[in-house]
């Protein structure tokens with residue numbers, strides 16, 4: 001497995017894939033660790049999660065540099081990502097016991113009936129490169145707190161991140177085998193999932209990756225959580241604060257190089273504020289500093305891989321050929337590395353790639369709509385249903401519109417973001433199940449009913 005810096009095309013390191021024997025040993029260690037870990041009092045598990053948060057904070061620059069070198073995001077965004085992982089660990093260190101305390105049910109006099117939450121066992125996490133630390137901690141913090149153990153199959157372009165995450169848990173004092181990274185290619189996931197020692201799986205990634213894992217897991221009757229793609233609408237109504245919407249929208253699309261499932265991708269703008277929004281939004285994205293991701297003042301680093309840049313550019317050119325108007329950007333930068341500028345398309349024809357597919361990079365499709373009803377209709381005109389953002393001066397109207405949008409979360413006057421305190425996940429082609437908050441920690445548990453006469 002080669003780690004290549006996408007900003008410089010330089011090879012960073014080469015890693016040997018784990019052999020079948022090594023994977024088998026890892027699964028044995030995971031099973032053994034689970035038997036011990038599940039018996040640990042919750043306060044021990046919470047204490048170790050706090051220690052993981054400390055380890056993350058103490059070494060945040062080092063981890064952030066590994067992230068930036070392997071996938072090209074700006075260093076300040078990588079530092080923020082590591083800090084968010086620490087917050088996620090802190091959150092479960094503080095709240096896991098409350099989230100998993102037994103629920104009591106009405107029962108006949110003289111009996112008690114309750115639900116207790118018990119861990120399932122080793123959980124396989126198939127994770128992507130776009131937030132190579134956060135996506136993993138979003139699964140690992142609640143799962144470990146619940147008493148499960150983790151096996152990570154990370155994206156093959158971020159092996160250094162995978163190993164660094166394993167070392168976070170080791171250095172924090174977690175028992176051997178509680179969290180392990182498997183350096184393997186995707187075609188070996190099925191066999192691992194079929195193994196009796198693995199009890200469940202979670203996938204963050206593309207639709208095809210999610211449905212392949214879910215099919216195998218289904219065959220072996222194992223629980224899955226899928227967090228897949230999105231084509232999030234960003235709806236600007238006629239009474240919105242347009243300056244704020246344009247500034248936040250520019251970040252909502254371009255943060256993390258635009259490589260986020262919850263990035264705003266389709267900007268649905270009321271005709272009364274369309275011209276002003278388009279002008280301000282264009283000014284905002286054109287002001288972004290694109291360049292060396294290691295530099296502190298960079299807003300947009302490189303895309304994570306050259307092949308993904310070419311896929312993105314194909315989506316843009318095919319959409320322009322179909323009739324979309326290119327307002328800004330639209331050509332890869334003429335320099336070493338995989339750099340693509342913030343790009344805006346208007347007059348987007350129905351069914352062209354930027355309209356109907358997920359764009360995983362800094363490409364915004366901007367639409368003009370006549371009224372609120374058309375805005376909702378267009379927002380819902382997608383197979384995805386991850387997040388959405390609605391902009392209006394009227395909070396009640398915002399909430400009313402939010403409730404008509406088919407998505408796992410809708411943010412009013414804010415960009416879509418995950419936060420350990422609230423559940424996160426999608427509907428439709430964006431997957432199922434929830435991560436984070438109480439819902440997240442209760443995904444990989446046996447909700448056991450205990451009735452005592």
Ligand SMILES: O=CCCC(=O)O
Nearest residue numbers: 131260261262417418
């Ligand atoms: O890529 C999607 C999710 C990113 C996040 O949790 O902030």
